[in-house]
Amino acid sequence: MEKPAKNSLLVACAVLVLAAAAIFLVWGRSGTPGDTSAEAGFARDMAAHHAQAVDMSFTIRDKTQSKDVRNLAYDIITTQSNQRGMFIGWLQQWGLDQATDRPPMAWMAEHGHGGTGTATVAAGGLMPGMATPDELTKLKELQGTAAEVLYLQLMIRHHEGGVQMAGGLLKLSTRDEVVNMAQKIVSGQTGEIKLMTEMLKQRGAQPYPTILK
Known part of the structure; x- marks a missing residue:
């Protein structure tokens, strides 16, 4: 009778060890997010996403x-540069590398939201809403009102992608600082989308078809 009980105890211990390993992989030490966590993926991807918005805003400015x-370009440069610094700071605080071999948006796919169609990687590995290399080249080449219109169209779509990504994080995380940032992104960029849509109308133009679902 003792041997089955001993075997059961060994099995239970093995299960506990595996569970602890899984928790460590996701959250890391001291309750901080691990390398494959939604929080780490969000911070890395959003830092890259913000970097493109800042670059486009410098171009038009x-x-x-x-x-x-x-004024809009200045606000985006200031806000998103500051937020990007916070994303990178989180990764450093969590003991994680900013660079990773993991593909963009893997954090959503691996945590149950990859098949929703609301925030997927486009052809060329671009995250939601990001401009293509050809679009960035065209923005640099255009002048006057034509450049302003393209910038606003690209930035509206870019903000829509940011809202998607932040909304995805809100479904996956309860970590206060990350959740608060995601909520700020949703609120702030939704407001700027409305502003930029009105600015386009003043220039006789319309946004690209929305990518929001």
């Missing part, structure tokens, strides 16, 4: 004379 477009 340096070529437009429009006060409202320059």
Whole structure:
């Protein structure tokens, strides 16, 4: 009778060890997010996503004379540069590398939200809403109102992608600082989408078809 009881105890211990290993993989030490966590993936991907928005905003700021477009570009540069610094700071605080071999948006696919169709990687490995290399080249080449219109169209779509990604994080995380940031992104970028849509109308143009579902 003792041997079956001993075997059961060994099995139970093995299960506990495996569970502990899984928890460590996801959350890391001291309750901090691990390398494959949604929080780490969100921070890495959103840092890259923000970097493109900042780059596009510098491009239009340096070529437009429009006060409202320059003010918008300045706000995006300031806000998203600060937020990007926070994402990188989180990774450092959590003891994680900023660079990773993991594909973009893997954090959503691996945590149960990859098949929703709301935040997937486009052809070329681009995250939701990101501009293609050809679109970035065209933005640099255009001048005047044509450049302003393209910038606003690209940035609206870019913000829609950011809202998707932040919304995905809100479904996967309860970590306060990350959740609070995601909520700020949803609120702030939704407001800027409305502003940019109105700015496009003033220039006789419309946004690209929405990617929001």
